[in-house]
Amino acid sequence: MIGAEVLSGARSVLERHGHGEAALAALRGQWPGLRFVGCSEDDVPPRLKPADTGGGWALYYIAGGGHCLALTTDPGAAIGLVVAECLPDD
Numbered sequence: 001m002i003g004a005e006v007l008s009g010a011r012s013v014l015e016r017h018g019h020g021e022a023a024l025a026a027l028r029g030q031w032p033g034l035r036f037v038g039c040s041e042d043d044v045p046p047r048l049k050p051a052d053t054g055g056g057w058a059l060y061y062i063a064g065g066g067h068c069l070a071l072t073t074d075p076g077a078a079i080g081l082v083v084a085e086c087l088p089d090d
Contacts, residue, residue: 002061002078006031007052010059010081019057019085027081035062035069037078044084049073049082058084 010027018021019038027036041058048071050058062080063072072078 002034002051002075002081006034006081007059009082010083011052011054014054014057014059014083019083020057027083036083037062037080038083038085041084041086044071044082050084051075053086056086060084061081 009030013026013030014023017026021038024036026039027034044058044060048060051061051073052059060082061072061075061078062082063070063074063077064079065077069079071082
């Protein structure tokens, strides 16, 4: 489960470190029991609403079940976050 405190903390980390590898390392260090993955916003289905957004990034919930990871909108089913880099539209 990803609660509001994790989203708030993740936002703070991303505001300090940006959305690159340093941020992912900081997130993993702060919440070692959760999964954190980086990607481009283009890799996320456009119909999926982010859990949070900020300057150049969006957070999506990762659900775990069975053998594969999937994206979810349910924070209760979440086992981590995807940090998606949002590029400006040309």
